[in-house]
Amino acid sequence: MESRKDVKILIMGGTKDGIEISKRLKKMGFFTITTTKTDYGSKLVEKYSDVAISRESTDKTLKDIIKEYNISVLIDATHPFAVNASKRAIDVSKECNIPYIRYERPHRRYNDAIYTKDFEEASKVALNISKKNILYVGGIKNLETVVKVIGKERLITRVLPTSVPIALKLLPSKNVIGMEGIFSKELNKYILLDYNCDVLITKDSGDSGGLNEKVLGAKEANAKVIIVERPKLDYPLFFYSIEDLLGYVETLFSEAKQKPIVE
Known part of the structure; x- marks a missing residue:
């Protein structure tokens, strides 16, 4: 049985939510790789992730990163309006045969707005x-x-x-x-x-x-x-709660067995 540190989890997004998810997963013992849109975002997240990758400073595609680090699961914590990034993440996760999980910020309706x-x-x-x-x-x-x-x-x-x-x-x-x-x-x-x-x-x-x-x-x-309003996107699996998302990951890797990527 492999340790949790052998389970590589990719978190997309240098958002406040993405940082919190990476921080919590790292504390749980998983190896986290976080991608951000900018170098500035990468600086913010590097303290809370094992690896921080700025898309601004690399030519590597999402698929390249997944293969290089032998990613076990992809967590999409990008901004609610980063629709193109989410669409790409869904497609690439299917292609690489790894689970895709979306963290969607809770939202409310304001009657006076x-x-x-x-x-x-x-x-x-x-x-x-x-x-x-x-x-x-x-x-x-x-x-x-x-x-x-x-x-x-x-x-x-x-x-x-x-x-x-x-x-x-x-x-x-x-x-x-x-x-x-x-x-x-x-x-x-x-x-x-x-x-x-x-x-x-x-x-x-x-x-x-x-x-x-x-x-x-x-x-x-x-x-x-x-x-x-937020753009509408049909996420295959999503959570409005970070706690629920972490609980799902805990169950997914309860035996800490790393899933190989299908080439």
Whole structure:
């Protein structure tokens, strides 16, 4: 019988959830390899994983990594909006004949929020209901789409400090806030008030993405919240609870027998 350290588990995602899953699995005795989208994400996770791989700094494909480390199971803990990464993970896990497990952040519906299918629709709705400025906190990837609809003058954005140079190509510096973290209800409230915003555009990133604090902060600032809904994807196996996911892995490898990859 092989030890748990011989069981190699690949975790996709440098998210807060991915870091917690890797940390817990490592504590349980498994060997963890975590992939992240950026070098910055890799730096955050390397303390909690046996191996941290930044996709920004490697030409290796997901399949290459699975074969190199003889991965026994793939856990997809990428962001809820990283649909292409999840689709690729599902396909590759089937091809390599290893279990695929999705960790999906729990999400809730807010009665006072407006839900839209994408950021273009969210921007159009915001323009229709806003009489002041509009705060966008949905990530750098979709900022250009939002700017094209709303324009530069009334749009305020909060992005990661590493994304500020990109944001400055789209908006004047007075409209760009560079901050990192999950922010409190109070901070979200005062940013909305200080920048004279009556609408907040965000996405359904769940509690671990700070959505609840954004919604509560907006409510206290008397600002309307527009939330872009998560893309729909048919995951073969998923858990909303990290505890349940870990329990499943525990059962899957209760005898710590490593499953070989089918070439």
